[in-house]
Amino acid sequence: MQLPVTNDALLTLENRVATLTLNRHDVRNALTGTGLIDDIVNVAEWINRCDDVSVLIITGAGSAFSAGGNIKDMAERGADFAGTVAEVEARYRRGIQRIPIALQQVEVPIIAAVNGPAIGAGFDLANMADVRIASTKAKYGETFLNLGIIPGDGGAWFMQRLIGYQQAFELTLTGRIVDAEESKKIGISLEVVEPEALMDRVSEMARQFAAQPxxxxxxxxxxxxxxxxxxxxxxxxxxxxxxxxxxxxxxxxxxxxxxxxxxxxx
Missing domain, CATH: 1.10.12 (Lyase 2-enoyl-coa Hydratase; Chain  A, domain 2)
Incomplete structure (x- = not known):
């Protein structure tokens, strides 16, 4: 099956392993204000139609996995953030909330190769994967309250199922940043490896999954x-x-x- 067209991400398929690389490093792979929402959703839906895929890897180009929302757009009341309550509600449902719905329905294992900071919605995106392998440069932060907003993309649903209510509550209410080693200790990351070994380790795991029937x-x-x-x-x-x-x-x-x-x- 032909690969779907992506605008702000790169997609490859090799030996039954699809790799989606968020490719807007100019904005630290922010999900808002880019085409990454559509890219992620379209790839997720394509995978469920393509029997040639057994594993999906999600990673980021550049220094960040994903910065989540574009803070500059928030400050300037950009199109993704301005409007009435009804307008914002509709924009969330038709925009970023399509990601958790799409990824929750993906039928193959998803591995997040967290190459750098995964902040806000970027953290939530990583938590939508089945497994997270982190570089030592990875950092996680559920930082919505620091900006006076809530996790509007489903992050509160995913994180407490991953690490438990109490730990998820503390991270969400403090908005503090967790480094790679702590992320492994509390169960966010399965493994932490050196940056140069990240994709090799993730690819090794993906091949193990893809080798199964x-x-x-x-x-x-x-x-x-x-x-x-x-x-x-x-x-x-x-x-x-x-x-x-x-x-x-x-x-x-x-x-x-x-x-x-x-x-x-x-």
Whole structure:
């Protein structure tokens, strides 16, 4: 399938791994005031239609992962921030709030390669991934209250599910900046690596994910997301149905035969 056109991001696909690089380093990859919202949403929707993708990596070009909102535009009451309550509400729904909805529905694993600061909506974007691998130069900040606004992009929903209510509450109410090492300690980042090793480590993990049977990978991702909002009995019913689907896929028998062959060689 042909890659979708992106305006402010770069998209590549190699060995079943799609890499989306936010490419507005002139504004530290701010999501507002750029075409990055449309790029992220369009790529997310494309992945669900493309069976050739098993993993999505999101990273940033330049020194930042994403600065979130453009503060200069806020100060100047730019088009993304001015207007009546109804106008702002509609702009959020039709704009940045499309990102959490789109990424929450992505059927493949998402790895955020956090190369630098992920601030405000940029922090929330990283938290929408399934896994975060951070450079030692990464910093995270839920800084909305510092600007007199709330996390309007769904960040409060994602972060407390990631690190728990109490820790998420403290980070949100203080608006303080968390460095890479603390981010690993409190469960935001899975790993922290040197900047020059970041993409190698993320690519290694992506290859491990992509090497698994692709249809089972998508069902597993869906299953794990649905587990967060289902009662156990309903979830087990879902698992039984998904398992029936897996048992009837050729990739299941292929995988079983590979394991048998490997065992016989030992």
């Amino acid at each position: 692709p249809k089972a990978v998508r069902l597993t991702k869906r299953m794990m997301k649905m587990a967060q909002r289902m009662e156990l009995k309903d979830f087990l019913d879902l698992c039984a149905t998904f398992q029936g689907m897996c048992h009837n896929e050729p990739e299941h028998l292929d995988a079983v035969n590979r394991v048998i062959a490997m065992t016989q060689k030992r």
